[in-house]
Amino acid sequence: MESSFAVENSDQLVEAVTWAAAEQQPLEVIGRGSKRALGRPVQAGHSLDLSRLTGITLYEPEELVLSARAGTSLAEIEAAVAEKNQMLAFEPVDLSPLLGGAAGGGSIGGVLACNLSGPRRIKAGAARDHFLGVESASGRGEIFKSGGRVVKNVTGYDLCKLLCGSYGTLAVMTDVTLKVLPRPQKTYTVLVLGLDDATAVKAMSRALGSPHEVSGAAHLPAGLAAGSAVSYVAEAGGAVTAIRLEGPGPSVEYRCAALRRELADLGDTEELHSRNSLALWQELRDVRPLWVQEDKGPERAVWRISVAPSEGPEVVAAIGQGEAFYDWGGGLVWLALSAEGDAGAGRIRDVLRPGGGHATLIRAPLEVRAAEPVFHPQDPAMAALSARVKDGFDPCRVLNPGRMYAGL
Missing domain, CATH: 3.30.70 (Alpha-Beta Plaits)
Structure with a gap:
């Protein structure tokens, strides 16, 4: 029968991991449980529950930096930065509904552990590019820190980049520090209607290569566009290619008009403003087109x-x-x-x-x-490197063993 260690601070975390390493007892690391069905099943008789490691510990809007404990809900963090008209620019994906849970159920530690980045990645970068600092416990039960509160932090190895996307297999994050950015004043979306997939890619490439500072480029074939909750998209009567423009109001309006002219030879164009535009990109971010009609x-x-x-x-x-x-x-x-x-x-x-x-x-x-392999199979050299990295952080294989690859 599975037992759970619900930790409330770093000392309790170290105690639990040290015990697991000494007793050779694997642990399934769980933040808020929203992504438990993501990855290979973890074969562990015990779980390490981080849901009590919560709270924003530092937020300096003028410095564009925020720190929080790893179990803090993503919803709490996004609400806090929204009050200051700021955002997490990497647009973290909420996979909870896709995986059978309620929307907004994830933690900031889980987002970083899985390196979940949304449509704005093409402009703002991935989650790991906004991950400034971390405090973690290794599989030996040792606390270590990496990074800090500024972007250009060059002290020691940048372990934030390594832990981001490791799915909890190398270390257990307790506290994280992130860069935040100002929220754009306006968000418009140019829609190009009726394109086949290949022509849509051509339109998106043209838009991304333009000087109009595109922050999102996506394409919904007709069947998926029809299921959108945004009426302009659902009622388009065909495929919809969406190009997002953000920034100060006059600039967005000018760039939107210019981009519509430049794409007019490919198909009819429309545009979405404000609430409709935000709603469409949230749908795309959270993969809604693939789960909304599954009943x-x-x-x-x-x-x-x-x-x-x-x-x-x-x-x-x-x-x-x-x-x-x-x-x-x-x-x-x-x-x-x-x-x-x-x-x-x-x-x-x-x-x-x-x-x-x-x-x-x-x-x-x-x-x-x-x-089946959940993650793309590694070639022998990469697999050997992954094993050496795992040995360095978690030699007893107690943290999420097998979550990404068998034996790791």
Whole structure:
């Protein structure tokens, strides 16, 4: 029977991890539990519950820096920075509804552990680019710190970058420090209507290569656009390609008009303002197009595929099944297909092998996640490097063992 260690401070955390290492007892590290179904199933008889490690410990809006304990809810942090007209610019994804939970259920530690970044990544960078400092406990039960409260911090190794995206397999974060940025005054979205996937990628590439400072570029095929909660998108009657522009009001209005002229030869254009524009990009951020209509049929597996933007439509066509939409100018493909068998793993890996790219199985039944590689398979050299890094931080293999790769 599984037991849980609910820690409230660093001392209790160190005590729990030290015990686990001494007794060779693996721990499943859990923030608020919203992403427990993401990754391979962890084979552990005990869990380490960080949900009581909460609270914003420092927020200096004028310095654009915020610190919080790792179990603090993302919703609390976003509400605090919104009061000061600021934001987390990497636009953290909320996967809770996709994974069967309630919206807003994640923690800031979980967001960073999984390096979850939304549509603005093409302009603002990933979560790890905004991760300034961390206090963590290694698998030895030793507390260590890295980084600080400024962007140009060059003291020691930048372990923040290493821990971000490690899914809790290297260390347990207790406190994190992030860069925040001012919220844009206006958010408009240019819609190009009726494009096929390949032409949509061409439109997004043209927009991203323009001087108009695009902060989001995504494409919804007709079937997925029809399920949007934004009426202008749902009633478009076909595919919708969305290009986001943000900033001061007059600048956004000028750039929006200019971009519409530059894309007019590809198809009819419309634009979204304010609330509708924000709502559409939240849908895209949280992968809503792939889960909102699932009451109409069986649950599907969901894949996150990263490729060169120009290759996205070709990859989807080669896979030849499921429903997909595109983000990051075509470089990020969200694909839903049948969860039966291997959930398409073999086919997807075969398609990606010649041209590169990688695919992560974001959602699938537990038995599929246990049997198939959830994260893209590593070549022997990278696998050996990953094992050495794991040995350095967690030699007893007690932190989320097997969450990313078997044996790690």
